[in-house]
Amino acid sequence: MDVYRMAGFPCPLYTNPADHLLDVITPARTMNDQSVSTEKQADADKLILAIQAPVEIDLNMGAHKRIAQMADVPKNPLWITQFFILLRRNFQEQFRSSQIILTSIIQTIIIAVLIGCVFLQIGNGQSSTLRRNPVIFFCAINQGIFGALMAINSFPTERALSLRERASGTYYASAYFTAKVLADTLVQAPVPVLFSCTVYFLVGFQLTAGKFFIFVVFILLCSFAATSLALMISALCKTTDMSVTVLPMALEITRLFGGFFLAPSRLPKYLSWLDALSYIKYVYVGLSLNELEGLKLTCTASELASGKCITDGEATIRDLGLDYISIGGCIGVLFAFIIGCRAIAFFGIRYLKH
Numbered sequence: 548m549d550v551y552r553m554a555g556f557p558c559p560l561y562t563n564p565a566d567h568l569l570d571v572i573t574p575a576r577t578m579n580d581q582s583v584s585t586e587k588q589a590d591a592d593k594l595i596l597a598i599q600a601p602v603e604i605d606l607n608m609g610a611h612k613r614i615a616q617m618a619d620v621p622k623n624p625l626w627i628t629q630f631f632i633l634l635r636r637n638f639q640e641q642f643r644s645s646q647i648i649l650t651s652i653i654q655t656i657i658i659a660v661l662i663g664c665v666f667l668q669i670g671n672g673q674s675s676t677l678r679r680n681p682v683i684f685f686c687a688i689n690q691g692i693f694g695a696l697m698a699i700n701s702f703p704t705e706r707a708l709s710l711r712e713r714a715s716g717t718y719y720a721s722a723y724f725t726a727k728v729l730a731d732t733l734v735q736a737p738v739p740v741l742f743s744c745t746v747y748f749l750v751g752f753q754l755t756a757g758k759f760f761i762f763v764v765f766i767l768l769c770s771f772a773a774t775s776l777a778l779m780i781s782a783l784c785k786t787t788d789m790s791v792t793v794l795p796m797a798l799e800i801t802r803l804f805g806g807f808f809l810a811p812s813r814l815p816k817y818l819s820w821l822d823a824l825s826y827i828k829y830v831y832v833g834l835s836l837n838e839l840e841g842l843k844l845t846c847t848a849s850e851l852a853s854g855k856c857i858t859d860g861e862a863t864i865r866d867l868g869l870d871y872i873s874i875g876g877c878i879g880v881l882f883a884f885i886i887g888c889r890a891i892a893f894f895g896i897r898y899l900k901h
Contacts, residue, residue, distance in 0.1 A: 637730035663749025694773035775888035782895035812868030833877030
Protein backbone atom coordinates (compact mmCIF):
# COMPACT_ATOMS: atom_id res chain seq x y z
CA MET A 548 0.00 0.00 0.00
CA ASP A 549 3.05 2.28 0.01
CA VAL A 550 2.45 3.07 -3.65
CA TYR A 551 -1.03 4.44 -2.95
CA ARG A 552 0.11 6.31 0.16
CA MET A 553 2.87 8.07 -1.76
CA ALA A 554 0.41 8.87 -4.55
CA GLY A 555 -1.91 10.61 -2.13
CA PHE A 556 -4.34 7.75 -1.54
CA PRO A 557 -3.44 6.34 1.89
CA CYS A 558 -5.50 3.42 3.13
CA PRO A 559 -7.75 4.59 6.00
CA LEU A 560 -7.54 2.84 9.34
CA TYR A 561 -9.69 -0.32 9.72
CA THR A 562 -10.35 -0.40 5.97
CA ASN A 563 -9.95 -3.52 3.87
CA PRO A 564 -7.00 -2.88 1.51
CA ALA A 565 -8.82 -4.66 -1.31
CA ASP A 566 -11.88 -2.41 -0.92
CA HIS A 567 -9.62 0.66 -0.79
CA LEU A 568 -7.88 -0.49 -3.97
CA LEU A 569 -11.24 -0.76 -5.76
CA ASP A 570 -12.23 2.71 -4.57
CA VAL A 571 -8.98 4.18 -5.89
CA ILE A 572 -9.12 2.61 -9.35
CA THR A 573 -12.87 3.21 -9.83
CA PRO A 574 -13.44 6.35 -11.94
CA ALA A 575 -14.78 9.30 -9.97
CA ARG A 576 -18.32 10.53 -10.71
CA THR A 577 -20.00 13.90 -10.46
CA MET A 578 -23.29 14.71 -8.83
CA ASN A 579 -25.02 14.10 -12.17
CA ASP A 580 -23.50 10.60 -12.25
CA GLN A 581 -21.38 11.57 -15.26
CA SER A 582 -17.86 10.19 -15.63
CA VAL A 583 -14.93 12.56 -15.31
CA SER A 584 -13.61 13.56 -18.71
CA THR A 585 -10.67 11.68 -20.16
CA GLU A 586 -8.60 14.88 -20.37
CA LYS A 587 -9.00 15.65 -16.66
CA GLN A 588 -8.16 12.09 -15.71
CA ALA A 589 -5.03 12.20 -17.88
CA ASP A 590 -3.91 15.46 -16.26
CA ALA A 591 -4.39 13.95 -12.81
CA ASP A 592 -2.35 10.90 -13.77
CA LYS A 593 0.50 13.09 -15.06
CA LEU A 594 0.49 15.08 -11.82
CA ILE A 595 0.71 11.89 -9.77
CA LEU A 596 3.62 10.60 -11.86
CA ALA A 597 5.43 13.93 -11.51
CA ILE A 598 5.35 14.02 -7.71
CA GLN A 599 5.68 10.29 -7.02
CA ALA A 600 9.12 8.80 -6.55
CA PRO A 601 9.80 5.55 -8.42
CA VAL A 602 8.96 2.45 -6.40
CA GLU A 603 10.56 -0.90 -7.12
CA ILE A 604 8.02 -3.74 -7.13
CA ASP A 605 8.99 -7.40 -7.17
CA LEU A 606 6.43 -9.04 -9.46
CA ASN A 607 7.65 -12.47 -8.37
CA MET A 608 7.18 -11.66 -4.69
CA GLY A 609 6.48 -14.92 -2.84
CA ALA A 610 6.83 -17.08 -5.94
CA HIS A 611 10.13 -18.65 -4.88
CA LYS A 612 8.73 -19.55 -1.47
CA ARG A 613 5.67 -21.12 -3.08
CA ILE A 614 7.83 -23.14 -5.49
CA ALA A 615 9.91 -24.43 -2.58
CA GLN A 616 6.75 -25.49 -0.73
CA MET A 617 5.31 -27.28 -3.76
CA ALA A 618 8.58 -29.12 -4.37
CA ASP A 619 7.83 -31.44 -1.44
CA VAL A 620 4.33 -32.31 -2.68
CA PRO A 621 4.19 -35.55 -4.72
CA LYS A 622 2.90 -34.91 -8.22
CA ASN A 623 1.11 -38.25 -8.62
CA PRO A 624 0.07 -39.68 -5.24
CA LEU A 625 -0.44 -43.41 -5.05
CA TRP A 626 -3.98 -44.74 -5.41
CA ILE A 627 -4.01 -45.88 -1.78
CA THR A 628 -2.94 -42.39 -0.66
CA GLN A 629 -5.74 -40.81 -2.66
CA PHE A 630 -8.18 -43.33 -1.21
CA PHE A 631 -7.32 -42.60 2.42
CA ILE A 632 -7.39 -38.83 1.90
CA LEU A 633 -10.80 -39.06 0.22
CA LEU A 634 -12.05 -41.48 2.87
CA ARG A 635 -11.13 -39.03 5.61
CA ARG A 636 -12.84 -36.22 3.71
CA ASN A 637 -16.01 -38.29 3.32
CA PHE A 638 -16.05 -39.13 7.02
CA GLN A 639 -15.69 -35.45 7.84
CA GLU A 640 -18.63 -34.66 5.57
CA GLN A 641 -20.68 -37.38 7.23
CA PHE A 642 -19.92 -36.07 10.71
CA ARG A 643 -20.84 -32.54 9.65
CA SER A 644 -24.32 -33.89 8.96
CA SER A 645 -24.50 -35.57 12.37
CA GLN A 646 -28.02 -34.23 12.89
CA ILE A 647 -29.22 -36.23 9.88
CA ILE A 648 -27.52 -39.37 11.21
CA LEU A 649 -29.05 -38.85 14.66
CA THR A 650 -32.47 -38.25 13.11
CA SER A 651 -32.23 -41.47 11.09
CA ILE A 652 -31.32 -43.44 14.23
CA ILE A 653 -34.25 -41.98 16.18
CA GLN A 654 -36.58 -42.62 13.25
CA THR A 655 -35.38 -46.23 13.02
CA ILE A 656 -36.01 -46.82 16.73
CA ILE A 657 -39.52 -45.33 16.50
CA ILE A 658 -40.47 -47.43 13.46
CA ALA A 659 -38.99 -50.59 14.97
CA VAL A 660 -40.89 -50.09 18.23
CA LEU A 661 -44.14 -49.45 16.34
CA ILE A 662 -43.69 -52.63 14.30
CA GLY A 663 -42.90 -54.55 17.46
CA CYS A 664 -45.98 -53.20 19.23
CA VAL A 665 -48.32 -53.98 16.33
CA PHE A 666 -46.99 -57.55 16.01
CA LEU A 667 -46.06 -57.98 19.67
CA GLN A 668 -45.15 -61.58 20.57
CA ILE A 669 -47.03 -63.31 17.76
CA GLY A 670 -46.53 -66.72 19.41
CA ASN A 671 -46.70 -70.18 17.83
CA GLY A 672 -50.43 -70.63 17.38
CA GLN A 673 -52.22 -71.15 14.09
CA SER A 674 -53.03 -67.45 13.79
CA SER A 675 -49.31 -66.63 13.97
CA THR A 676 -48.85 -68.09 10.48
CA LEU A 677 -51.02 -65.25 9.15
CA ARG A 678 -48.96 -62.61 10.97
CA ARG A 679 -45.39 -63.77 10.41
CA ASN A 680 -45.17 -63.16 6.70
CA PRO A 681 -46.70 -59.64 6.76
CA VAL A 682 -44.26 -58.44 9.42
CA ILE A 683 -41.32 -60.02 7.57
CA PHE A 684 -42.35 -58.34 4.33
CA PHE A 685 -42.87 -55.01 6.08
CA CYS A 686 -39.37 -55.19 7.60
CA ALA A 687 -37.91 -55.78 4.14
CA ILE A 688 -39.92 -52.89 2.67
CA ASN A 689 -38.96 -50.50 5.47
CA GLN A 690 -35.23 -51.10 5.22
CA GLY A 691 -35.42 -51.34 1.44
CA ILE A 692 -36.87 -47.85 1.14
CA PHE A 693 -34.98 -46.18 3.98
CA GLY A 694 -31.56 -47.14 2.63
CA ALA A 695 -32.41 -45.88 -0.85
CA LEU A 696 -33.66 -42.50 0.36
CA MET A 697 -30.45 -41.94 2.33
CA ALA A 698 -28.25 -42.41 -0.77
CA ILE A 699 -30.24 -40.97 -3.66
CA ASN A 700 -28.55 -37.54 -3.48
CA SER A 701 -25.02 -38.90 -3.21
CA PHE A 702 -23.54 -38.10 -6.62
CA PRO A 703 -25.60 -35.39 -8.39
CA THR A 704 -24.78 -32.79 -5.72
CA GLU A 705 -21.04 -33.54 -5.98
CA ARG A 706 -20.80 -34.11 -9.72
CA ALA A 707 -19.48 -30.66 -10.70
CA LEU A 708 -16.84 -30.66 -7.96
CA SER A 709 -15.67 -34.22 -8.63
CA LEU A 710 -15.43 -33.62 -12.40
CA ARG A 711 -13.35 -30.48 -11.84
CA GLU A 712 -11.03 -32.21 -9.37
CA ARG A 713 -10.60 -35.27 -11.57
CA ALA A 714 -9.96 -33.09 -14.64
CA SER A 715 -7.11 -31.39 -12.77
CA GLY A 716 -5.62 -34.80 -11.92
CA THR A 717 -6.30 -34.56 -8.20
CA TYR A 718 -7.45 -38.18 -7.89
CA TYR A 719 -8.74 -41.17 -9.82
CA ALA A 720 -12.44 -41.87 -10.24
CA SER A 721 -11.97 -45.31 -8.68
CA ALA A 722 -10.39 -43.83 -5.53
CA TYR A 723 -13.20 -41.28 -5.21
CA PHE A 724 -15.96 -43.86 -5.72
CA THR A 725 -14.45 -46.48 -3.39
CA ALA A 726 -13.85 -43.98 -0.59
CA LYS A 727 -17.35 -42.54 -0.82
CA VAL A 728 -19.09 -45.92 -0.94
CA LEU A 729 -17.06 -47.28 1.98
CA ALA A 730 -17.68 -44.21 4.15
CA ASP A 731 -21.41 -44.28 3.41
CA THR A 732 -21.58 -48.02 4.11
CA LEU A 733 -19.80 -47.79 7.47
CA VAL A 734 -22.04 -44.93 8.59
CA GLN A 735 -25.17 -46.69 7.34
CA ALA A 736 -24.48 -50.16 8.83
CA PRO A 737 -25.49 -49.48 12.48
CA VAL A 738 -29.02 -48.43 11.48
CA PRO A 739 -30.27 -51.82 10.14
CA VAL A 740 -28.49 -53.62 12.99
CA LEU A 741 -30.33 -51.46 15.53
CA PHE A 742 -33.59 -52.07 13.66
CA SER A 743 -33.04 -55.85 13.70
CA CYS A 744 -32.23 -55.99 17.41
CA THR A 745 -35.38 -54.05 18.27
CA VAL A 746 -37.87 -55.79 15.99
CA TYR A 747 -36.68 -59.38 16.38
CA PHE A 748 -37.30 -59.69 20.11
CA LEU A 749 -40.44 -57.54 20.25
CA VAL A 750 -42.15 -59.58 17.53
CA GLY A 751 -41.02 -62.86 19.07
CA PHE A 752 -39.29 -64.65 16.22
CA GLN A 753 -37.50 -67.92 16.98
CA LEU A 754 -35.09 -67.29 19.83
CA THR A 755 -31.98 -69.01 18.51
CA ALA A 756 -28.64 -67.30 17.95
CA GLY A 757 -28.22 -68.67 14.44
CA LYS A 758 -31.61 -67.47 13.20
CA PHE A 759 -31.13 -64.06 14.80
CA PHE A 760 -27.75 -63.69 13.08
CA ILE A 761 -29.25 -64.64 9.70
CA PHE A 762 -32.07 -62.14 10.26
CA VAL A 763 -29.53 -59.36 10.88
CA VAL A 764 -27.56 -60.39 7.78
CA PHE A 765 -30.64 -60.19 5.56
CA ILE A 766 -31.68 -56.79 6.94
CA LEU A 767 -28.15 -55.50 6.35
CA LEU A 768 -28.12 -56.88 2.80
CA CYS A 769 -31.55 -55.35 2.19
CA SER A 770 -30.30 -51.93 3.26
CA PHE A 771 -27.11 -52.26 1.20
CA ALA A 772 -29.06 -53.45 -1.85
CA ALA A 773 -31.40 -50.45 -1.60
CA THR A 774 -28.40 -48.14 -1.25
CA SER A 775 -26.75 -49.77 -4.28
CA LEU A 776 -29.87 -49.24 -6.38
CA ALA A 777 -30.02 -45.58 -5.32
CA LEU A 778 -26.30 -45.10 -6.01
CA MET A 779 -26.72 -46.53 -9.50
CA ILE A 780 -29.66 -44.24 -10.25
CA SER A 781 -27.94 -41.16 -8.83
CA ALA A 782 -24.78 -41.91 -10.83
CA LEU A 783 -26.69 -42.31 -14.10
CA CYS A 784 -29.00 -39.32 -13.66
CA LYS A 785 -27.85 -35.81 -14.46
CA THR A 786 -29.56 -33.96 -11.64
CA THR A 787 -30.99 -34.62 -8.21
CA ASP A 788 -34.51 -33.91 -9.48
CA MET A 789 -34.17 -36.59 -12.14
CA SER A 790 -32.81 -39.20 -9.73
CA VAL A 791 -35.59 -38.48 -7.22
CA THR A 792 -38.12 -38.93 -10.04
CA VAL A 793 -36.72 -42.27 -11.24
CA LEU A 794 -36.18 -43.87 -7.82
CA PRO A 795 -39.88 -44.26 -6.80
CA MET A 796 -40.64 -46.25 -9.96
CA ALA A 797 -37.75 -48.61 -9.27
CA LEU A 798 -38.85 -49.07 -5.66
CA GLU A 799 -42.45 -49.78 -6.70
CA ILE A 800 -41.27 -52.51 -9.06
CA THR A 801 -39.23 -54.16 -6.31
CA ARG A 802 -42.22 -54.07 -3.96
CA LEU A 803 -44.70 -55.35 -6.53
CA PHE A 804 -42.47 -58.33 -7.31
CA GLY A 805 -41.41 -58.77 -3.69
CA GLY A 806 -42.95 -62.25 -3.37
CA PHE A 807 -45.62 -61.29 -0.84
CA PHE A 808 -48.50 -60.18 -3.04
CA LEU A 809 -47.89 -62.96 -5.55
CA ALA A 810 -45.76 -66.02 -4.89
CA PRO A 811 -42.78 -66.29 -7.28
CA SER A 812 -43.90 -69.76 -8.35
CA ARG A 813 -47.24 -68.34 -9.53
CA LEU A 814 -45.82 -65.38 -11.45
CA PRO A 815 -46.43 -65.23 -15.25
CA LYS A 816 -43.38 -66.34 -17.23
CA TYR A 817 -43.19 -63.13 -19.26
CA LEU A 818 -42.65 -61.14 -16.04
CA SER A 819 -40.04 -63.44 -14.55
CA TRP A 820 -37.18 -61.11 -15.54
CA LEU A 821 -38.66 -58.32 -13.41
CA ASP A 822 -39.13 -60.78 -10.58
CA ALA A 823 -35.45 -61.71 -10.78
CA LEU A 824 -34.41 -58.04 -10.38
CA SER A 825 -36.40 -57.49 -7.17
CA TYR A 826 -34.00 -57.53 -4.23
CA ILE A 827 -37.01 -57.24 -1.89
CA LYS A 828 -38.15 -60.70 -3.03
CA TYR A 829 -34.88 -62.36 -2.05
CA VAL A 830 -34.87 -60.60 1.31
CA TYR A 831 -38.48 -61.62 1.97
CA VAL A 832 -37.98 -65.22 0.84
CA GLY A 833 -34.72 -65.55 2.79
CA LEU A 834 -36.25 -64.13 5.99
CA SER A 835 -39.32 -66.36 5.59
CA LEU A 836 -37.22 -69.49 5.12
CA ASN A 837 -35.09 -68.55 8.11
CA GLU A 838 -38.14 -68.09 10.35
CA LEU A 839 -40.35 -70.92 9.11
CA GLU A 840 -37.76 -73.69 8.89
CA GLY A 841 -37.80 -75.64 12.14
CA LEU A 842 -40.80 -73.70 13.48
CA LYS A 843 -43.21 -75.82 15.56
CA LEU A 844 -46.82 -74.63 15.72
CA THR A 845 -49.44 -75.50 18.31
CA CYS A 846 -53.06 -76.45 17.69
CA THR A 847 -56.22 -76.27 19.76
CA ALA A 848 -58.61 -79.21 20.08
CA SER A 849 -61.11 -77.62 17.68
CA GLU A 850 -58.39 -77.01 15.09
CA LEU A 851 -57.28 -80.63 15.35
CA ALA A 852 -60.85 -81.83 14.96
CA SER A 853 -61.42 -79.69 11.87
CA GLY A 854 -58.25 -80.98 10.24
CA LYS A 855 -56.95 -77.46 9.56
CA CYS A 856 -54.00 -77.67 11.90
CA ILE A 857 -50.54 -76.81 10.55
CA THR A 858 -47.92 -78.31 12.82
CA ASP A 859 -44.70 -76.90 11.35
CA GLY A 860 -43.36 -74.03 9.28
CA GLU A 861 -42.27 -76.26 6.40
CA ALA A 862 -45.92 -76.73 5.42
CA THR A 863 -46.31 -72.94 5.15
CA ILE A 864 -43.17 -72.77 3.00
CA ARG A 865 -44.67 -75.30 0.58
CA ASP A 866 -48.07 -73.58 0.55
CA LEU A 867 -46.48 -70.21 -0.28
CA GLY A 868 -44.22 -71.68 -2.94
CA LEU A 869 -41.03 -70.46 -1.26
CA ASP A 870 -39.15 -73.74 -1.51
CA TYR A 871 -37.66 -73.02 -4.94
CA ILE A 872 -34.50 -71.42 -3.48
CA SER A 873 -32.38 -71.79 -0.35
CA ILE A 874 -31.24 -69.21 2.20
CA GLY A 875 -27.72 -69.37 0.77
CA GLY A 876 -29.10 -68.80 -2.72
CA CYS A 877 -30.94 -65.67 -1.56
CA ILE A 878 -27.78 -64.31 0.06
CA GLY A 879 -25.77 -65.02 -3.10
CA VAL A 880 -28.28 -63.22 -5.33
CA LEU A 881 -28.31 -60.21 -3.00
CA PHE A 882 -24.51 -59.99 -3.09
CA ALA A 883 -24.61 -60.19 -6.89
CA PHE A 884 -27.26 -57.45 -7.00
CA ILE A 885 -25.19 -55.18 -4.73
CA ILE A 886 -21.98 -55.70 -6.71
CA GLY A 887 -23.75 -55.27 -10.06
CA CYS A 888 -25.49 -52.02 -9.13
CA ARG A 889 -22.32 -50.53 -7.66
CA ALA A 890 -20.30 -51.55 -10.72
CA ILE A 891 -22.81 -49.76 -12.96
CA ALA A 892 -22.68 -46.76 -10.62
CA PHE A 893 -18.89 -46.65 -10.93
CA PHE A 894 -18.99 -46.74 -14.72
CA GLY A 895 -21.57 -43.96 -14.61
CA ILE A 896 -19.24 -41.84 -12.45
CA ARG A 897 -16.22 -42.71 -14.58
CA TYR A 898 -17.57 -42.23 -18.09
CA LEU A 899 -20.70 -40.05 -17.91
CA LYS A 900 -19.46 -36.47 -17.86
CA HIS A 901 -22.85 -34.72 -18.16
